[in-house]
Amino acid sequence: MSVRVVVVDDRRLVAEALASALRVRGHRVLGAGAPVSRAADLVVGKQPDVCLLGSLEPDAPGALDPVQRIRRECPRVAVVVLGPVPRPRGVAAAFAAGARGYVRHDERIDGVERAMFRAKAGDAAVSPQLLREAFAELLHPRTGAEAEGARLAALLTEREADVLMRIVDGEDTRRIAAGLGVAPSTARTHVQRLLTKLGTASRLEAAALAVRTGLVDHLPHHHRAPC
Known part of the structure; x- marks a missing residue:
């Protein structure tokens, strides 16, 4: 089933790349920019079925104003927000503004396509778990640092949590690989995936984030570096 779609993102290359991928799958991209x-x-101007709207900070003031205007002027158009690793308040803000879906920026194209179909059909295009977390956060807000640490911890696999603790302990790639029982190249892959999930650019930044938000307190301490 083909969907008439508009793709907009603050990063033009991202919008154009996603538009190209959707065209390959047979969807009619009316605009991308x-x-x-x-x-x-x-x-x-285009009147699509679905608008994919990429936002780096969906919970920032004014970030979702375009969603509200689309909802007001083109109520039949389904907006799906493409955002970062979900923050409950960001998801809640997206739906409050009138969006019908929220998909992570790192979602595979299959997931984006499923969200488009659900949104076009009038359904909420978001995982039930994410919705529960969003409403729980709104009903029982925690302090900023505590909430952020808990949110990040919930995103990590057991292996990623282990890698993060090793980074916090100051281990280099060789020692991380030895501790995990994997090749250094595999260890580097684990580290890069971890940095991507945390939204950090370096190991030092990841370690600082883990300590600042209390993320380390939410992780299983099954590893400690030897003294």
Whole structure:
């Protein structure tokens, strides 16, 4: 089933790459571009079935104003927000603004396509777990650092948590690989995936984030570096 779609992201290359992938799958891309602030104008002019709107900070003030305008002026258009590793308040803000879905930036194209189909059909295109977390956060808000540490901890696999603890303990790639019983190249892959999930650019930044947010307190301490 083909969907008429508009793709908008503050990063033009991201919008164009996603648009190309959707065209390959047989969807009709009516427009793709940047920035997000012009999403409503593009939607009003093109009248798609679905608008994929990429936002780096969906919970930032004014970030979802285009969604509200689309909802007001083109109520039949389903907006799916493509955001970072989900923050409950960001997800809640997206739906409050009128979006019908929320998909992570690192989702595979299959997941984006499923979200498009669900949103077009009028269904909420978001995982039940994410919705529960969003409403739980709104009903029982925690302090900023505590909430962030708990949120990040929930995203990590057991292996990624182990890698993070080793990074916090100051281990280099060779020692991480030895501790995990894997090749150094595999250890580097684990580290890179961890940095991507945490939204950090370096191991030092990841370690600082883990300590600052209390993330380390939410992780299983099954590994400690020898003294």
